[in-house]
Amino acid sequence: MHNVWMRLKGDFQLSIITLVGICSLIGITPYTVYRLLEGNLLVGGVDAVMVCSTCIAVVYAWRTGNTLKPGQFLAVVYSIGTFLVAIKLGVNGLFWFYTLILFNFFVVPPLQSAAATFCSLLAICIYGYLHPGVVFESLYQMTSFFVTCLIASFFASVFAYRGRRQREQLVELATLDPLTRVGNRRAMDSELEIALAEHRRYGTRYGMLVLDLDLFKEVNDSHGHKAGDRVLIEFTRIIKQSSRQSDRLFRMGGEEFVLLLPKLSRQGLEKTASHIRTSVAEQLKGPGGPVTVSIGGSVLDQHSSVDAWMHEADTCLYQAKEGGRNRYVISPTNESYGRTQGQTQLEKELSPAENQG
Missing domain, CATH: 3.30.70.270 (Reverse transcriptase/Diguanylate cyclase domain)
Structure with missing residues (x-):
């Protein structure tokens, strides 16, 4: 248990992936069971895939020490899953986009997270525009949702970038000789x-x-x-x-x-x-x-x-x-x-x- 705790303390990305796995099991699993019992097979199936994918990604990250690939994998899975849930549940499914934004910017590099988030937002807005009343009640509501998501993405990207940069600087201070720039x-x-x-x-x-x-x-x-x-x-x-x-x-x-x-x-x-x-x-x-x-x-x-x-x-x-x-x-x-x-x-x-x- 001590070794597990030390790995989590020393690897921020691994701790985020692990936290996502715990939140997924606790937060999404009940929805999965509820949707399946309700007969909503599409949304229940999507939730089940997201939970299973998260577990696989967490295990892979712990066994290999590679957190980038699991993060990229989950960003794609979550982006597609959030889109499918939103077109099926309508307004009630849109709230998951804000969770998706936070996850993307803290788990994958800035440009990749921005691309995944923007593609998801663009896809849901195009779908909502082509199918009036299915996802958004009005064009005004869709525009408000798109703008608020962009603002949330901007702030998330700033905090994620600053946090990532500060961690890199701390690693340099802890492992590099300041004069020669070789290992200390x-x-x-x-x-x-x-x-x-x-x-x-x-x-x-x-x-x-x-x-x-x-x-x-x-x-x-x-x-x-x-x-x-x-x-x-x-x-x-x-x-x-x-x-x-x-x-x-x-x-x-x-x-x-x-x-x-x-x-x-x-x-x-x-x-x-x-x-x-x-x-x-x-x-x-x-x-x-x-x-x-x-x-x-x-x-x-x-x-x-x-x-x-x-x-x-x-x-x-x-x-x-x-x-x-x-x-x-x-x-x-x-x-x-x-x-x-x-x-x-x-x-x-x-x-x-x-x-x-």
Whole structure:
């Protein structure tokens, strides 16, 4: 029960879909039974389809975590169902359009919800115009209904858009590093736990690289924090450019970063580390000259926890730092895989003291 509550708290769209399912069971089911017992098979059947569709959508959303498709599916089902109920019940069925408006704008994206709502309103108004007295008692009543629905749609869209935007901003604040715009420590912890779970359940391979800029404190001390910030921003750009689209970069804090690499062997992890080290040495320029990076890496294997996996990569990073910086060490083996081979021309031109930086 605790896990259910935590999912509902952490996923607004899932909570809305679930709430719709509960309201559908409680609110529409009695009408379904009443209409069927009354002999109104069309409306009763439509209500039954809406209830069943809602249950299917809720189950799908909970099992897959995908709330967009269930929302779109229900928007179509509810729009058609509301139209059919209205042409059968007349004025009494029109009240459901206001519920439809609220549902559409809070469950599906703004443009899609606006399209679904407008199509439903247009359809019922065209039907009412072609069949005078069936749905609307007069043209004036139809016009009033159409205008009030548009006004309700406008306010619903504004509140839904503002709410959606604020949730996105909250997610960014909670998961993104404000300076570099990569994942923060909180997002990293979550992703690493997911990686560990996938590895244990499906055997998915994952690699981790811990990257630390060499002697970065000297940049801040000598040239100021703004200069250091520019170096960090450029560093993340280089890492993203040197990585695959599926790789995830996180900032642990300061000048230390973690790169999570899915579906990568140890050999692939070593090649990636070598490529990143070379790219940073060639491209990253600080106010005082080139800035290099030391890298420690580990392939997820029989680690008991994320902390154990991280500790192994940190140990490799420490070895790279102790070995002279501007190099990488990859585990797990008993051998040391520190690399200094394949130095670039730029590295060769540096003095020994600079090359240590």
